Amino acid sequence: MRVASASIKYQVFNSTNSPNKRYAVAWGIPGRTSNSPKLDENDDFEKVENYLVDTKANKIITKLKYSKTFPNENHGGLSTLWTPDSKLVLVVHEGKWQPRNVSFVNVNGGQVNIFDQLVKDTHAYLAKNDGAAFQKNKEKLVYSLDTSQKSFKLTNNRLQIPVSVYIPKAESGYESNVLLTYQVETNGYPKLSLVNVKKF
Secondary structure: OOOOOOOOOOEEOOOOOOOOOOEEEEEEOOOOOOOOOOOOOOOOHHHOEEEEEEOOOOEEEEEOOOOOOOOOOOOOOEEEEEOOOOOEEEEEEOOOOOOOEEEEEEOOOOEEEOHHHHHHHHHHHHHHHOHHHHHHHHHHOEEEEOOOOOOOEEOOOEEEEEEEEEOOOOOOOOEEEEEEEEEEEOOOOOEEEEEEEEEO
């Protein structure tokens, strides 16, 4: 989805630039006149939009369909992971216990939400390998991504993503950590194919 960017001012999120420094993830509010890098009292956070932007051409490539975060969002935030060739970015919109969403966006504007697939593949692995312990707790579990791990990485055709599965606020109980590995199709619409799941 292309966006007419002439009327939209945007602010680039820190640490979201692509390796070639041409692209980044930004936020804005249609019609906003302020140049402040943070929301102020006149801003309606319900109208916040996120964008993939071309910082060289100073234009919006596409509006992000799956995230609408802003600086200092309560229990929010944004992490990105780029392919080395700067053609595809993984966008993680953080939440309190688990991401609000995780999506791939390419520089042609193609987008796909992958969080449900991450949960489904983790769920299938734990149901098979953790048996009764997993089944007993599965309704209470959250699926958190550890974006600070060295094992969280994206090449031009492969994604490794660590997922921590646990019960929020529980002092003891079920907990498991798995590492998902996917083949990534970057030509055209971004697609994932599961290669491997293992505990770490």
